[in-house]
Amino acid sequence: MDFFRILIAILIPPLGVFLQVGFAGAFWLNILLTLLGYIPGIVHAVWIIAKR
Numbered sequence: 001m002d003f004f005r006i007l008i009a010i011l012i013p014p015l016g017v018f019l020q021v022g023f024a025g026a027f028w029l030n031i032l033l034t035l036l037g038y039i040p041g042i043v044h045a046v047w048i049i050a051k052r
Contacts, residue, residue: 009042016049020049021048
């Protein structure tokens with residue numbers, strides 16, 4: 001299951017984080033990071049998924 005979440009996180013970072021934590025603070029932070037730059041959003045999303 002984590003493989004699919006990481007794959008989704010690479011394609012659409014906020015969706016990957018949402019599937020992991022829901023509407024928590026990490027989700028909103030990931031949206032902000034993705035808007036500021038796609039790569040920081042991916043890194044944050046993969047980190048959140050790998051951490052849990």
